[in-house]
Amino acid sequence: MSDKGMNLTLKIWRQKDAQSQGKMETYQIADISEHMSFLEMLDVLNEQLISEGQEPVAFDHDCREGICGMCSLYINGEAHGPDRGVTTCQLHMRMFNDGDTIYIEPFRAKAFPVVKDLVVDRSAFDRIQHSGGFVSVNTSGNTQDANALPIPKDDADKAFDAATCIGCGACVATCKNASAMLYVSAKVSQFALLPQGKVEAKDRVMNMVKQMDLEGFGNCTNTGACEVECPKGISLDNIARMNREYLKAAIDK
Amino acid sequence: MSVVSEDTFNSTSHFMGTNAVVQFVLQPILAFGVIFHLSMGIYLDTQNNKARSVKYAMNKPGTNSSWMSRNMKITGIMILLFLGLHFYDFWIPELNTKYIVGDMSGLNEHGGMRYFEELQHKFADPIWVILYVLSFVFLALHLLHGFQSAFQSVGFRHTKYTPIIQKLGNIYAIVVPLGFMFIAIFHYVSQL
Ligand code: SF4
Ligand code: FES
Numbered sequence A: 001m002s003d004k005g006m007n008l009t010l011k012i013w014r015q016k017d018a019q020s021q022g023k024m025e026t027y028q029i030a031d032i033s034e035h036m037s038f039l040e041m042l043d044v045l046n047e048q049l050i051s052e053g054q055e056p057v058a059f060d061h062d063c064r065e066g067i068c069g070m071c072s073l074y075i076n077g078e079a080h081g082p083d084r085g086v087t088t089c090q091l092h093m094r095m096f097n098d099g100d101t102i103y104i105e106p107f108r109a110k111a112f113p114v115v116k117d118l119v120v121d122r123s124a125f126d127r128i129q130h131s132g133g134f135v136s137v138n139t140s141g142n143t144q145d146a147n148a149l150p151i152p153k154d155d156a157d158k159a160f161d162a163a164t165c166i167g168c169g170a171c172v173a174t175c176k177n178a179s180a181m182l183y184v185s186a187k188v189s190q191f192a193l194l195p196q197g198k199v200e201a202k203d204r205v206m207n208m209v210k211q212m213d214l215e216g217f218g219n220c221t222n223t224g225a226c227e228v229e230c231p232k233g234i235s236l237d238n239i240a241r242m243n244r245e246y247l248k249a250a251i252d253k
Numbered sequence B: 001m002s003v004v005s006e007d008t009f010n011s012t013s014h015f016m017g018t019n020a021v022v023q024f025v026l027q028p029i030l031a032f033g034v035i036f037h038l039s040m041g042i043y044l045d046t047q048n049n050k051a052r053s054v055k056y057a058m059n060k061p062g063t064n065s066s067w068m069s070r071n072m073k074i075t076g077i078m079i080l081l082f083l084g085l086h087f088y089d090f091w092i093p094e095l096n097t098k099y100i101v102g103d104m105s106g107l108n109e110h111g112g113m114r115y116f117e118e119l120q121h122k123f124a125d126p127i128w129v130i131l132y133v134l135s136f137v138f139l140a141l142h143l144l145h146g147f148q149s150a151f152q153s154v155g156f157r158h159t160k161y162t163p164i165i166q167k168l169g170n171i172y173a174i175v176v177p178l179g180f181m182f183i184a185i186f187h188y189v190s191q192l
Helices: A038-051 A123-130 A153-163 A170-174 A181-192 A201-214 A225-229 A237-252 B006-018 B020-050 B072-100 B115-122 B126-153 B161-190
Strands: A006-014 A023-032 A101-105 A114-116
Touching (some): A123 A201, A153 A181, A170 A181, A170 A225, A181 A201, A181 A237, B006 B072, B006 B115, B115 B161
Parallel strands (some): A006 A101
């Protein structure tokens, strides 16, 4: 396969720190291979910036294999860029053409404040998880083998699907209301579907939704954008399940 | 009804306008529903606007969601404006005739039923017909998202039934407003 060697114009959000005002800056970058991942392209840019004595662009990443949920970025108007079912680290430069202008912005939400350049603080998700995304299991040494509990295959599959959410926050970034419903509903569902999660089901959904609202995420208006942009294909079924769980818990309380 | 028979329209209008259950039970429930829907909409929308203070420099929402789902506020406001007009033009004069002037008879000065005549008069004006039709276009757009969205919000979603609900919702959202548009256009055309 021939290498295109693309020349690109990058428009990137630069912000010194959480307190500073940021703005979009324009950079030129040459000879980018179509086989590179998007983050590798940014690595090339940063090397270029460092050699020119400029501050490199800060962006989040870790595994670079689509499993950790650390990478983010709003690329050309879409969370994780124009490809579907992938995180930014799995986005390839072949999705772009020579001469393209690419807008690169941080995930925008009041609950995800910018730390520096393209890095945002997504610890709001951790606090939601801490408020109820767990099961209390006795770990005294007599812990029951999970396989001892019969679970219908369909439920197990759905719970696993929900559990594939990597907490990247693309759903929030994409949602016109910056709502975290897809994320929270995946975390609620992965437990709600299993017998181990039933015990704390009511408190869990009430507390997680409460924390979600406290963090300042918006409300769901069912546009469905989150499901389309989610790199893990988390389904809107989860949001409906959480709404059911919440209604049940709210009526009972 | 007005399209089919003048008499049925007159008698139904009179019934709807004077029946105590309709006027003092159903109508307040409807009014409460509208006010609740509106205030919740405004409240949630204010929260939603606050949830993202810095907007994107480049955003392509069209790649992942429908125009209707993102613009319920616009279609809703257009429907509200129509409601305002409808109040000013129909409801207030009705209330005035019935409860201030005290004329509950539903008759015009010649002793005939007045409702059909008033309707004909209204739809003789092309501007009013255009406004009416446009409002129902907005209602259709609002319902195209709203109908199925309501089911999702209360947690009703099912692999088998959700596609049916979506289809029924689309049919409802198009057929009902289309029916109202037809009434307006029919009466306009029939008087040309
Ligand atoms: S639901 Fe999808 S988009 Fe949202 S945090 Fe989880 S993996 Fe990311
Ligand atoms: S860096 Fe881990 S998912 Fe992209």
